[in-house]
Amino acid sequence: MAKRTQGRPAGLSRERIAAAAVDLVDRQGLESFGVRRLASELGVDPMSIYNHIKGKAALLDAVSEAVLTEVSAPATQWPDDWLDIARAMAHGYRDMAVRHPRIFPLLATRAQTSAVALAALERLTAAMRRATLADRAVADAPLVLFGFLNGYLLATLSTDPGGSDAPATPPAFDPARYPTLAALAPLQAGFGGAAEFERMLEAVLAGIAEGATGPPATR
Amino acid sequence: MAKRTQGRPAGLSRERIAAAAVDLVDRQGLESFGVRRLASELGVDPMSIYNHIKGKAALLDAVSEAVLTEVSAPATQWPDDWLDIARAMAHGYRDMAVRHPRIFPLLATRAQTSAVALAALERLTAAMRRATLADRAVADAPLVLFGFLNGYLLATLSTDPGGSDAPATPPAFDPARYPTLAALAPLQAGFGGAAEFERMLEAVLAGIAEGATGPPATR
DNA sequence: AGGCTACGATCTACACCGTAGGTATGCAGA
């Protein structure tokens, strides 16, 4: 009766689906994202997606994996010094988060066990060990570093709700109730900016380095 | 016709609803949480909830506000030293997160602008200023500290999916592909434990202190 | 006492969601 396109290939693949999903979440946000929306974006029946990805959860996994892969371009030459490696990884990670602020909460929320993620950790910890740092500190470093990165980036990029594009304004404080915060407010001009990130990253790295070389936990 | 209970008060209130929602998310997880489930838990029509809270988003706000309020018991005596204040706040925060692992992602994801949250930041920054630390470092401290706390706790408490109660096992590594990670694995025995938290917290605090007193960002 | 008003609880209905199960189509190898 009606025109049928059932058997004809539509060029779907896990990669193409994931790419379209990334694009759609970037534009419309996580809130409104769904299988049906994605399907109509691809000009395809919703259920067709299930032939390549087995459910919405797996779809979100594919999305986060796709953006995570962006972070380390395959041809990047990594430095030798572990601190420089950590800095490079942090910057790449932040750049990705800035490119995909609506997707980032996915990464921070879900446990990352993909090959790219593990490879990055391996690089970092191997370099730290080569520098003969204390094993304890080396083992702790990834959790401290990426804990901070995830939390900080979540806080500075949180313009989650669907529509408007607020330019990441810092919240304004009532000077009567919170005098110190109000007094410090001018210093938060570059909230979420690159310079701020730099300072905080260095603070965290200093903390890691201190624990790795200085007095071990003389609390 | 059927028994009507329409006019009779059901004892609903924002607080009672929030408390029930906290309890329900604790037990069943965020995934399956919904207005209808909550209503049936309260023995009430779904739409009745809307007379007190204006939508699902506001409901989740109420939930996160409720658990955030737990963190600082009203009668707590706060120390004078800013480091001790930071430690106390961090511990209280972690205790809350451990009590409500299914709820915590809400706190880490949404911007916290409630009165309790701001009051806590005011306490911390005021103490740091009293200690005549550099203003820059004082202004940065909350973001560094809570960035780390949110990210780290998200990572260690992530047993998100609805049903099973996995005891927060660290992931296992393939020794061939990731030799360093595998070698370090034994050190991750207490993954997510109190001792680990202590070490990492001290590392972050050391980083903050270093930036506040030592050489400022001689990068 | 009688009547009015405001409020909270309920009911109905709608658009939308994820996805299980079944069906049709084209292609590769026999």
Add this chain to the structure above:
DNA sequence: TCTGCATACCTACGGTGTAGATCGTAGCCT
């Protein structure tokens, strides 16, 4: 040519959040 098989589609079901109308009760004012 016939047979499998992968892939795309269709239908349908139970679930969701919530707008709008309706109903019963409590508390006031005269």
